Amino acid sequence: MDTKKKKSTFWEFFQGLGKTFMLPVALLAFMGILLGLGSSFSSESMIQTLPFLGYPAVKAVFQFMSAIGGFAFTYLPVMFAMAIPLGLVRKEKGVAAFSGFVGYTVMNLAINFYLVLTNRLVDADHVREAGQGMVFGIQTIEMGVLGGIIAGIIVYKLHNRFYTVQLPDSFAFFSG
Incomplete structure (x- = not known):
């Protein structure tokens, strides 16, 4: 009986551990979107295709989005x-x-x-x-x-x- 209780507690711990992974992983989806949009719209090839993206204010917004998105992956x-x-x-x-x-x-x-x-x-x-x-x-x-x-x-x-x-x-x- 004691072995069953330990086994049950062991599995309960890992089930709880798995649930805790959801918080950072859920944040990654949103941060990945920010990183992708920011990086793609601030890239030189995109600026050549759509010149208005080269304006300093517009470029700064997309670079900021990229930096915020990269934060989640760095940390x-x-x-x-x-x-x-x-x-x-x-x-x-x-x-x-x-x-x-x-x-x-x-x-x-x-x-x-x-x-x-x-x-x-x-x-x-x-x-x-x-x-x-x-x-x-x-x-x-x-x-x-x-x-x-x-x-x-x-x-x-x-x-x-x-x-x-x-x-x-x-x-x-x-x-x-």
Whole structure:
């Protein structure tokens, strides 16, 4: 019976995890449209075909659309790191989402610290070849969406375990 309960809890967790993926993925559709329209209407070939697209104000609008659309794809791991705790926790959802952001950033800082400590941090010219990248100005191992998912799951587990902890009065500011 205990094995059945663990198996049930395991599947419930993954069903909930799958549902949390919907928030960032749903945002991608809209952002993809913005990116596609902005990029296509601000391209040089389109401006040659339709010269009015070359006017500075019109071009700026489409370049802005392209930049906004690209944001979602650039920061997709962060969105997963925030959406997973937001979708899985029952209480204190805002704190959990913010903790997802902080957890993802700390994970990248820890990886950077390890790379510096082991002398594996490469110079800016060889970042891609070494499998490294920049996240919020932090040179780290390029983990992509998987890094965001890992950080989100860890934050979810930690949040569920510690959000009700009551600290002594001298640390009351940090209490759950």
